[in-house]
Amino acid sequence: MAQINLLQAVNSALDTAMDTDDRVICLGEDIGKFGGVFRATSDLQDKYGKARCFNTPITEQGIVGFSIGLAAQGSVAVAEIQFADYIFPAFDQIVNEAAKFRYRSGDQFNCGGLTIRAPYGGGISGGLYHSQSPEAHFCHTPGLKVVIPSTAYQAKGLLLAAIRDPDPVIFFEPKAIYRAEVGEVPETDYVLPLGVAEVVTQGSDITLVGWGAQMHQLHRASNMAAKDGISCEVIDLRTLLPWDVDTVAQSVGKTGRLIISHEAPRTGGFAGEVSATIQERCFLSLEAPIMRITGMDTPFPLVFEKEYMPDYLKVYEAIKASVNF
8 A cells, every 4th residue: 555645546547557458548738758737647658658658739629539549449548638627629529429439330339448537626726717627518428437536545446447447438636636635545456436436424414425626525514513413424426427326315315315515516517417316216205405515607716716616614504504404
């Protein structure tokens, strides 16, 4: 085991994937010698050569389109989008090509060996072009998988699982906790199952659901609530598409209350999907309305980032309101 941060865990996963499979190729803007803007690919070009870890032109559509071609001909492409905000020029390639590649051919050909990594979310004073959380856009697209880790241990295990998955995977990395989230991570090869949520904390009074950096806010709110005698069950979805409906439904069936929190804007956010599904599954078990603690329906602000971001205090107030409903 090594004590490393989330960013180092991503690097370790890429190193492991490239070491165990010669077909794995990493590509993106400035990821070669420079190691990418966050240094996630540091030392990989030196170790595996320019043919397997290389810089691309500044064209997200080109990065993803080329990666689809690589995956379609048998390579395992791991593409980096420098910031998730800049994934939108590649939106057509992702949702109209990568996601439908297998379906359109009746499973005669596919681009399953495709993983698209992208740092996402706020918390770094990045303003409107470097802080967005676009996960819901891709969760609306059958044929993709969407994965978001919240710990260093998850980052390595989930990224290795994503790279080896038979379907295209969007892997969003919470950049606000790249270096803040530190934990013990095996130096050996391991995977964590996609589509399986983790019940991080057992509880009996209310269920809290989140993913990515927001898990830190949920843990802090849960600890505050515990001082008031409120027992919170905290669930990390880890995978949003497909998400683990059964684990959340089982928890809400026990607690009777649910709060979902994410950084993305409220309207059309993935919390709405979770809320609707759990209302259908657990209607007779609910003791209070399902609540969403999210970002606002505005562009991501710079000066007012703190006001925009859902934090532990907002979650704590929602916990009290739900329990006292």
